[in-house]
Amino acid sequence: xQMNEHEAVQVPALQTPSQTIGPFYGYALPYANGPExxxxxxxxxxxxxxxxxxxxxxxxLDALLEIWQADESGALSGELGSIDRDGFTFTxxxxxxxxxxxxxxxxxxxxxxxxxxxxxxxxxxxxRGVTHHLFTRAYFAEDSALHATDAxxxxxxxxxxxxxxxxxxxxxxxxxxxxxxxxxxxxxxxxFLDFHA
Amino acid sequence: MSQTPVPANxxxxxxxxxxxxxxxxxxxEAIEADATARVAAGxxxxxxxxxxxxxxxxxxxxxxxxxLVRVDPEEVERVSPAFGHTDxxxxxxxxxxxxxxxxxxxxxxxxxxxxxxxxxxxRHQLIEVWQANxxxxxxxxxxxxxxxxxxNFTGVGRAITGDNGEYSFxxxxxxxxPWKNHVNAWRPAHIHFSLFGxxxxxxxxxxxxFPGDPLFALDPIYQSIADADARARLVGQYDHSLSVPExxxxxxxxxxxxxxKSTWMESEDADE
Numbered sequence: 001x002q003m004n005e006h007e008a009v010q011v012p013a014l015q016t017p018s019q020t021i022g023p024f025y026g027y028a029l030p031y032a033n034g035p036e037x038x039x040x041x042x043x044x045x046x047x048x049x050x051x052x053x054x055x056x057x058x059x060x061l062d063a064l065l066e067i068w069q070a071d072e073s074g075a076l077s078g079e080l081g082s083i084d085r086d087g088f089t090f091t092x093x094x095x096x097x098x099x100x101x102x103x104x105x106x107x108x109x110x111x112x113x114x115x116x117x118x119x120x121x122x123x124x125x126x127x128r129g130v131t132h133h134l135f136t137r138a139y140f141a142e143d144s145a146l147h148a149t150d151a152x153x154x155x156x157x158x159x160x161x162x163x164x165x166x167x168x169x170x171x172x173x174x175x176x177x178x179x180x181x182x183x184x185x186x187x188x189x190x191x192f193l194d195f196h197a
Numbered sequence: 198m199s200q201t202p203v204p205a206n207x208x209x210x211x212x213x214x215x216x217x218x219x220x221x222x223x224x225x226e227a228i229e230a231d232a233t234a235r236v237a238a239g240x241x242x243x244x245x246x247x248x249x250x251x252x253x254x255x256x257x258x259x260x261x262x263x264x265l266v267r268v269d270p271e272e273v274e275r276v277s278p279a280f281g282h283t284d285x286x287x288x289x290x291x292x293x294x295x296x297x298x299x300x301x302x303x304x305x306x307x308x309x310x311x312x313x314x315x316x317x318x319x320r321h322q323l324i325e326v327w328q329a330n331x332x333x334x335x336x337x338x339x340x341x342x343x344x345x346x347x348x349n350f351t352g353v354g355r356a357i358t359g360d361n362g363e364y365s366f367x368x369x370x371x372x373x374x375p376w377k378n379h380v381n382a383w384r385p386a387h388i389h390f391s392l393f394g395x396x397x398x399x400x401x402x403x404x405x406x407f408p409g410d411p412l413f414a415l416d417p418i419y420q421s422i423a424d425a426d427a428r429a430r431l432v433g434q435y436d437h438s439l440s441v442p443e444x445x446x447x448x449x450x451x452x453x454x455x456x457x458k459s460t461w462m463e464s465e466d467a468d469e
Contacts, residue, residue, distance in 0.1 A: 015314060016430050016452045017245050017422045019404040020253075022389065024335040028327030028353040029391060055258035062339075068278060068397050076276045083284035083323075093278035114272045122273050126402055129255030131246035131421045133402060135274075152268045160263075184259050194265035195274055195398045 018132040023062045026097070030064070033085045035096035037067075037108040040175070044072070047177040048121060048138070048166070049105040052098050054129075055185030059102020063127035065182075067094045067106055070119070074112030110140065110176070118146035118153065120164075125182060134192045138180040139165050156191050163190045216254075216379040218415060224252040225420045232423030242424040252417035254378050275396050280323035282357055290356040292326075292368040300350035302331025302369030304445040307405065307433060310362040313394060314456020318362030325391040326366055328352045333372030333386075342374050367445065373412055385412035385419060392452060399454040406432045407448070 021029075038045050048067070052060040069092050070076055082093040096104045111119045118139055125134040137152060147153050153161055166178035182190050228250070236242050248260035293300055311319040329335050329352060332344035336351050352371070356364050371386045387404040394400070406419065413419055422428035430453075439447020 014430070014453045015244055015455050016401065016403055017427050018401060019246065019389075019421075019431065020255075020418060021391075021402050022404075022418075023339055024329075024337045025327055025389065026337050027351055028325055028389070055262075058258075060259065066400075068273060070273060076272060078279050080279050080281045080283045082278050082280065091278060117271045117273070120273070122397060124397075124400060127259060129253070129257075129259035131248055131250060131253070131256055131260075131418075133400065134261065135398075151271070152266075155268050156266055185262055189261055189263055191263070192261050192265050194267045195270040196267060 020128055020131050021064060021126040021133075023128045025064060030095060030097045031083055034083075035094055035104070035106045036085070037092065037094045037106065038090060039087055040107050042107075042109070044109055045107050045175050046110050047105060047172065047175050048108055048180065049103065049177070050179050050181040051102045052104065052125065052127070052182045052184065053102060053186075057186065059098070059100075060127050060184065061098055061100045061102050063098040063102070063104075063125060063130075065096050065098070065104050065106075065126075066124040067096075067108070067121050068092055068124070069108065069121045070111040070114040072109050072112050074114045074119070076114065107175075113143075113146065116149075116151070118143045118150040121180075123180070123182070125184070127184075130184070134184070135195065136182065136190055136192050137164055138178070140178065141165050141168050152193065160189075160191050163188060218379060218381055221252045221379045221382075221417060222415060225414075225417060228252070229420070229423050229425075236424070242427060243422065244424065244427050246421035247423060250417065250421040252378075253421050254417075256421070270396065270398050274398050277322070277393050277395055277397050277399070280357060280393065281321060285323065285355045285357050287356075290354055290364070290366050292328075292350070292352060292354045292366065294367075295351055295353075296349040298349040300330065300347050300369050302347075302350075302372075304367070305370050305448060306365055306367050306439055306441065306445050307388065307448045307450060308363070308365040308436075308439055309433075309450040309452060311358050311364065311392060311394075311452045311454065312362055313399065313454050316453075317456075318360070319358055319392075319394050319399075319454060320360055320362060322358050322393045322395070323391075324356045324358060324364050326354045326368075326388055328368065328371040328388040329374055329386075331369050331372050333374030335374075340374075344372070344374070370407070370446075373410075378417060383412050383415070385410040385416050390452065392454060394454040394456075399456070401452070401454055403452075404431060405450050408432055408435060 077092045082091040120137040169177035330347040334344040433448040433450035436449040
């Protein structure tokens with residue numbers, strides 16, 4: 001590495017480009033309990049789920065989703081154990097491959113507000129045909145009072161903001177259920193984010 | 198990032214597989230000429246693959262048509278999950294010892310460092326890899342390529358980077374394999390890599406290739422990065438100092454994640 005040049009002048013050209021995840025990650029990336037940030041019997045477990053569809057409205061059956069979120073108090077976990085879960089430590093990270101119906105389901109806790117943002121779950125989408133992963137955020141309708149001042153939501157054109165808000169389905173099977181469908185392309189296309197990092 | 202406008206190619210349906218290599222190659226060359234002309238006209242080089250890259254047919258219905266909304270990361274995006282040796286056994290970095298016998302193929306080590314955009318090591322973070330076997334076959338129910346499975350090779354590994362961002366995997370060299378993007382489509386040999394940085398914005402999934410592969414020019418996934426210098430960063434280098442006598446050949450591949458300032462610089466001139 002050309003460390004000195006790096007320090008003097010930032011050279012963004014050195015970043016390693018992305019490539020598609022492809023279809024064959026199945027034995028590598030999904031892992032037991034990856035979608036279960038908390039066990040389903042946790043008293044405040046929520047279901048966070050949806051379908052991922054393409055520009056023809058067809059389900060994307062080989063997508064991999066990752067979520068990353070604050071805990072109920074709005075704090076980000078620094079705890080190890082996202083892969084080898086102990087069933088009690090909330091790490092805030094989850095990973096789920098879509099089913100042949102293009103569906104994903106996470107079991108998690110509703111995040112609290114981190115900093116000045118309204119509560120949300122950061123969602124990352126990988127799939128065959130997606131050359132560079134897509135970031136989006138899933139907000140919650142019941143926090144609408146906080147949405148007006150949320151820095152990201154207020155940047156998004158008003159007529160597309162609804163794509164970032166989960167549909168509240170009420171209690172299903174003993175847990176609050178939130179539906180967050182992801183339309184990669186086409187009608188009501190989900191808003192994807194590019195972070196000034 | 199360089200998000201290019203959506204061309205009128207929506208009539209092409211993925212999965213039809215009807216195009217010839219010559220047709221795909223002509224599309225690849227036209228896009229590269231376009232990218233080169235943009236740079237010659239003072240534009241920034243395209244550091245990332247195009248999301249809408251027609252030669253790679255699966256991208257046609259799987260790219261957003263709206264521009265991404267540029268926003269500042271907040272606390273959630275500025276940190277990353279913590280991974281460590283309690284999550285990953287050190288033996289998982291050796292893909293050749295997961296079964297009773299030795300896998301067939303050219304044994305090799307792939308080593309390098311993971312750095313952020315400022316050249317700082319990314320310490321103690323998770324790397325995951327997966328690959329085909331020496332015959333170009335994945336252990337996956339949707340891989341129907343009639344090459345043999347190797348009962349001694351699954352092709353999956355994990356590691357946690359060291360204090361200097363270093364990693365090393367022991368594996369066998371993957372083979373190229375056919376796919377259905379177009380007639381007689383073959384992927385150059387590659388290893389898939391998944392990486393985390395210190396911020397979730399640095400998340401990266403990519404592929405490492407091997408030097409001198411004759412399939413580079415023909416492959417629409419490799420070529421989806423329209424800038425020749427950028428895609429060359431995906432090619433590991435043979436490094437004799439990493440070869441182990443009587444045991445394995447060594448390749449070196451350093452990985453640079455987007456970093457706070459590198460992305461900031463990119464945003465400064467991303468006024469397309």
